[in-house]
Amino acid sequence: MIDRFQYNIGVPAEDLAKYCHGGYHPVHLNDLLxxxxxxILDKLGFGSFSTVWLARDEVKEIYVSIKIVVAEQSHNHNGELQILQTITRxxxxxxxxxxxxxHLIDSFYHEGPNGRHLCMVLELLGPKISSVxxxxxxxxxxxxxxxxxxxxLLLGVDYIRSCGVTHGDIHLGNVLFRVSGLNRIPTFDDSRIGKVSRKDGAPSEKGVPEYLVEPVEYKFDKSEILDEIQLVDFGESFLIGNPPKSICTPTSLHPPELVFRHPLTEVVDIWNLGCTTYELVTGRTLFEAWMDDRELVPQFQKVLGGVPDQWIQDALKTGEDIQASYANGYDKETLDLDEEDxxxxxxxxxxxCIVEPTQRANLTELMSHPWVQVDKGTQKEQ
Incomplete structure (x- = not known):
C-alpha cells in the first residue's frame, strides 16, 4: 500500500492509499468502459470498497451510475452482485x-493496473436524503x-423481502431521491479536480490516478420535485436463509442482536427501519454511538427502560419523547405534524424497535399500520 502522506492531492476524495494492487481502479473523466x-462523465461518490461514477450509455443514449468495486472484492461470487441478480430474477x-x-441494469469486469474490477451499472438517481x-x-x-x-421505504423493504433478501444496512445515506430532470447532467466544476503528485517530485506508483475528483454536489431549481426515493447499496445484504455472523452498518444503528452477538435474522431490517424512520421525521438519531457499539447498552437501558420486553414500549408509549424531539429547537411554523400524527x-x-427480535412486527402488520395508511390518503389529496 502506498503512503498517501507522500502525495499532494488537493481535493477531498477517497483514500489515495487504496490505489494499489487489489484496491481502487484509477478512473479519469472521459474514460471508456x-x-x-x-x-465516464463525473464522480457521484465513493466508499471503502468502491467508487461511483456518472456515465453515459452510448448505446441506449441514457445516463447511468456505475459502481466500480475494488479488485480484491471483485471475485465472481461478489455478494452484492448476487443479491442484485436475485432481486432482478x-x-x-x-x-x-x-x-x-x-435495480441492476448491467454488469461487467474491467482489467486495470490494480487488478480486475467488477462494474455494476445502476439507474442514475439524485442526492442522498442525508445530503439534502x-x-x-x-x-x-x-x-x-x-x-x-x-x-x-417500508414498501421497498417489503419488496426485497418478497425476493428473499435482507438489506442489512438501512440508513439515510442509503436512501436516494429519484429525480425527473436527470437527462441534464450536473454542471461540472474544474475546481473539483485535484492533481495527484509526489511531494518529492518522483513519478507516482503504478495504479495511482493522475488526479482525484471530488464528488458532484447536486443543485436543483425550485421546479424540481424531490418526493420519491429508492433504497440503494446492497453491500451488506444477505439471503434470508443464509445470514452472516455480522454486518457493517453505522454503529448507532446496530440492532440489539448485533450488539449482544446474538444470531442475525431478516428482522435486523425492521429495527433499522424504525431507527431510520425516527431520524427521518425528527431530524435526530434515536441512539448515538461512535466506534464502539457497547456505548449503546446504557442508552438502551436509559432510553428504553430496564425490563427487556418493555424497553422501547415504555419510552414511546405516550409519544412525549417523539414530540419533544420533533418540536424542541424548531420554529413553530415548521411543525407540520400535529400531536395525533x-x-x-x-x-x-x-x-x-423491540429488543427481542422475534417480537418485532412483521411487514404485513406494518403495511396496515395507520402511520402508513393515513399517509396514502394524504398523498391522494396533494
Whole structure:
C-alpha cells in the first residue's frame, strides 16, 4: 500500500492509499468502459470498497451510475452482485415497492493496473436524503414529506423481502431521491479536480490516478420535485436463509442482536427501519454511538427502560419523547405534524424497535399500520 502522506492531492476524495494492487481502479473523466459503451462523465461518490461514477450509455443514449468495486472484492461470487441478480430474477415488477429499490441494469469486469474490477451499472438517481437535509434550514425534511418517504421505504423493504433478501444496512445515506430532470447532467466544476503528485517530485506508483475528483454536489431549481426515493447499496445484504455472523452498518444503528452477538435474522431490517424512520421525521438519531457499539447498552437501558420486553414500549408509549424531539429547537411554523400524527408515529415505532427480535412486527402488520395508511390518503389529496 502506498503512503498517501507522500502525495499532494488537493481535493477531498477517497483514500489515495487504496490505489494499489487489489484496491481502487484509477478512473479519469472521459474514460471508456465495456468496449466503449460507457463514458465516464463525473464522480457521484465513493466508499471503502468502491467508487461511483456518472456515465453515459452510448448505446441506449441514457445516463447511468456505475459502481466500480475494488479488485480484491471483485471475485465472481461478489455478494452484492448476487443479491442484485436475485432481486432482478425473482422480483415482481408489479409490486408497489419495486420502484423504491435500486435495480441492476448491467454488469461487467474491467482489467486495470490494480487488478480486475467488477462494474455494476445502476439507474442514475439524485442526492442522498442525508445530503439534502444537511442543506435544509432545520436540517430535516418537511414532516409530511418525511412521512411519505417513510412509507416508500417500508414498501421497498417489503419488496426485497418478497425476493428473499435482507438489506442489512438501512440508513439515510442509503436512501436516494429519484429525480425527473436527470437527462441534464450536473454542471461540472474544474475546481473539483485535484492533481495527484509526489511531494518529492518522483513519478507516482503504478495504479495511482493522475488526479482525484471530488464528488458532484447536486443543485436543483425550485421546479424540481424531490418526493420519491429508492433504497440503494446492497453491500451488506444477505439471503434470508443464509445470514452472516455480522454486518457493517453505522454503529448507532446496530440492532440489539448485533450488539449482544446474538444470531442475525431478516428482522435486523425492521429495527433499522424504525431507527431510520425516527431520524427521518425528527431530524435526530434515536441512539448515538461512535466506534464502539457497547456505548449503546446504557442508552438502551436509559432510553428504553430496564425490563427487556418493555424497553422501547415504555419510552414511546405516550409519544412525549417523539414530540419533544420533533418540536424542541424548531420554529413553530415548521411543525407540520400535529400531536395525533406523532402519537401514530410512536405506535408505529413501538412495533419495530423491540429488543427481542422475534417480537418485532412483521411487514404485513406494518403495511396496515395507520402511520402508513393515513399517509396514502394524504398523498391522494396533494
Amino acid at each position: 465495456c468496449d466503449g459503451r460507457y463514458r 425473482t422480483g415482481d415488477t408489479t409490486h408497489p415497492g419495486h420502484k423504491h429499490v435500486s 437535509v444537511n442543506r435544509r434550514p432545520n436540517y430535516r425534511l418537511d414532516g409530511r414529506l418525511a412521512r411519505r418517504i417513510s412509507s416508500q 406523532l402519537t401514530t408515529l410512536g405506535s408505529y415505532l413501538r412495533r419495530m
